[in-house]
Amino acid sequence: MLSANLTPGNPQGIVKWTDAQVRQAMTTGVRPDGRRLVPPMAFDWYRTVRDDDMVALIAYVRTLKLIGH
Numbered sequence: 001m002l003s004a005n006l007t008p009g010n011p012q013g014i015v016k017w018t019d020a021q022v023r024q025a026m027t028t029g030v031r032p033d034g035r036r037l038v039p040p041m042a043f044d045w046y047r048t049v050r051d052d053d054m055v056a057l058i059a060y061v062r063t064l065k066l067i068g069h
């Protein structure tokens with residue numbers, strides 16, 4: 001199991017998603033295309049994260065530099 005590429009190097013990834021869609025994937029395990037994420041992505045745990053911390057987490061992820069092509 002590989003984790004997803006969260007950088008802009010993944011053209012099908014979160015670079016195309018709104019913050020609300022990233023939050024939905026992180027907290028429910030459901031991507032915008034309806035596909036369900038499987039563990040070890042810890043969406044059951046991220047559901048318990050405070051709102052302001054989620055905002056900060058998503059803002060941080062948006063700063064990741066390009067990996068991949």
Ligand code: HEM
Nearest residue numbers: 001002003004013014022025026036037038040041057061
């Ligand atoms: C702040 C930390 C994290 C954030 C923001 C985050 C966010 C995400 C998002 C948005 C996806 C879906 C991306 C996509 O499909 O393109 C994803 C998938 C995934 N994440 Fe995380 N994640 C985090 C931490 C972790 C950790 C700590 C692990 C493992 C120990 C992990 C493992 C995975 C895996 C394996 C997937 C792919 C699951 C699948 O395709 O079914 N993530 N993550």
